[in-house]
Amino acid sequence: MALTGLQIFKLMPKTNCKECGHPTCLAFSMALASSKIALDACPHVSDEAKESLGAASLPPVLKVTLGASDKARAMGEEVVLFRHDKKFYNPACIAITISDDLSDDEFDKKLAVLNDLDFERVGEKVSIDAIALVQKSGNADTFAAKAKKVSENGKFAPILMSCCVESLTKAVEATKSARPLIHAATEENWEALANLAKANDCPLVVSGCDLDAVAALSEKVSAVTKNIVLEVCGDSIAQKLSGLTQIRRQAIRKKFRPFGFPSIVSVNAKSAVSQVAEASTYVSKYASIVVVDCFEKAQILPLCALRQNLFSDPQKPAQVVPGVFPIGAADENSPVYCTTNFSLTYYTVEGELSASKIPAWILAAPTDGTSVLTAWAAGKFNGEKIAQFMEEINMNDKFKHRNITIPGYVAILKAPLEEKSGWKVKVGPNEAAGLPAYAKANNV
Numbered sequence: 151m152a153l154t155g156l157q158i159f160k161l162m163p164k165t166n167c168k169e170c171g172h173p174t175c176l177a178f179s180m181a182l183a184s185s186k187i188a189l190d191a192c193p194h195v196s197d198e199a200k201e202s203l204g205a206a207s208l209p210p211v212l213k214v215t216l217g218a219s220d221k222a223r224a225m226g227e228e229v230v231l232f233r234h235d236k237k238f239y240n241p242a243c244i245a246i247t248i249s250d251d252l253s254d255d256e257f258d259k260k261l262a263v264l265n266d267l268d269f270e271r272v273g274e275k276v277s278i279d280a281i282a283l284v285q286k287s288g289n290a291d292t293f294a295a296k297a298k299k300v301s302e303n304g305k306f307a308p309i310l311m312s313c314c315v316e317s318l319t320k321a322v323e324a325t326k327s328a329r330p331l332i333h334a335a336t337e338e339n340w341e342a343l344a345n346l347a348k349a350n351d352c353p354l355v356v357s358g359c360d361l362d363a364v365a366a367l368s369e370k371v372s373a374v375t376k377n378i379v380l381e382v383c384g385d386s387i388a389q390k391l392s393g394l395t396q397i398r399r400q401a402i403r404k405k406f407r408p409f410g411f412p413s414i415v416s417v418n419a420k421s422a423v424s425q426v427a428e429a430s431t432y433v434s435k436y437a438s439i440v441v442v443d444c445f446e447k448a449q450i451l452p453l454c455a456l457r458q459n460l461f462s463d464p465q466k467p468a469q470v471v472p473g474v475f476p477i478g479a480a481d482e483n484s485p486v487y488c489t490t491n492f493s494l495t496y497y498t499v500e501g502e503l504s505a506s507k508i509p510a511w512i513l514a515a516p517t518d519g520t521s522v523l524t525a526w527a528a529g530k531f532n533g534e535k536i537a538q539f540m541e542e543i544n545m546n547d548k549f550k551h552r553n554i555t556i557p558g559y560v561a562i563l564k565a566p567l568e569e570k571s572g573w574k575v576k577v578g579p580n581e582a583a584g585l586p587a588y589a590k591a592n593n594v
């Protein structure tokens with residue numbers, strides 16, 4: 151049973167020293183009760199209090215790590231239901247299935263395709279996270295041999311999916327250094343698989359026909375190992391979404407310990423488009439791992455983009471370092487395009503200018519990572535501020551010309567920027583998509 155803020159407060163030092171970042175011990179206690187801070191943020195709490203507060207100080211959703219070394223992915227540790235309340239910490243993992251009954255040649259080819267599912271988006275690397283090996287062969291040795299291939303040749307963490315204890319035991323033996331996720335403990339096999347997971351320090355999926363069964367099994371398995379991932383099953387998307395939401399809500403709002411673990415869900419839709427749509431639902435709420443069958447880049451990139459947007463910090467806009475940056479073989483005679491330092495805006499402009507194959511420069515003005523119109527409305531992107539920044543970075547010394555193009559949406563800045571900077575200002579298209587045609591037509 152979770153402790154209230156007042157119950158926690160009774161055990162605190164009550165010196166109000168503020169070292170935890172809270173003005174009083176009471177404020178700290180309230181934050182601890184709502185899982186917004188960890189107990190170790192207070193350096194003065196006594197050992198006796200630590201013991202009493204053990205459960206209260208645990209995060210509502212325990213951290214579980216899938217995979218090892220550079221393939222490791224942390225899951226769980228979430229403390230809020232809604233991103234705008236604080237932020238989400240560990241992004242949902244995307245896992246793609248591969249079947250163990252493929253021929254060696256087909257298996258190697260598909261593994262190579264999965265290994266290639268990584269992308270660069272708005273300056274960050276994004277990729278899938280795991281390869282889910284599904285046993286269809288019915289043969290324990292085949293499953294173990296394919297698991298070894300996934301572990302040794304795959305770029306992502308392995309998930310071993312089988313209902314056979316013997317097959318899973320052999321596959322874990324062949325891959326244990328990669329810390330595969332074992333899928334899945336059921337009412338029938340949980341003791342054997344919990345011991346297997348504990349002995350090899352691997353995470354284990356706990357599966358049941360409904361949430362009551364998952365909760366009951368989670369309690370039993372957690373007495374052996376806390377490296378648990380809860381599986382949400384269902385016949386429909388609505389049923390699975392409801393299951394994922396219940397688990398997260400009960401863990402965070404009610405501190406219901408059997409649900410205080412990351413979750414996994416599989417996509418059942420048949421067509422690739424439906425798979426992506428269904429997976430997007432679970433990435434949004436609240437899966438820690440989403441298992442899908444589709445593996446084309448055009449299908450996976452939108453999922454990765456959605457996840458990247460959701461799992462950013464809403465209080466910190468994604469931004470690039472302000473400055474002037476070359477595109478292609480740009481030199482001191484190449485045209486200059488002005489925009490803001492909001493990552494999405496910058497990389498959209500960068501992508502369009504790169505596609506035009508015309509060497510150019512992008513001036514990313516400092517606007518605290520806000521977009522063009524937002525920055526203009528907030529007074530962060532105006533003639534005076536842009537001109538001031540141009541002076542700070544010595545634009546006059548860097549270029550032999552004095553021409554700069556601004557976004558069409560802020561054409562109003564033309565006169566003030568010309569006046570303050572002494573540069574000739576051209577008004578470009580409203581949208582970055584118009585830049586290649588604009589660059590060619592204007593020969594800027």
Ligand code: SF4
Pocket residue numbers: 162163164165166167168169170171172173174175176178179191192193194195
């Ligand atoms: Fe109280 Fe500890 Fe915070 Fe100091 S650091 S104010 S003792 S909770």
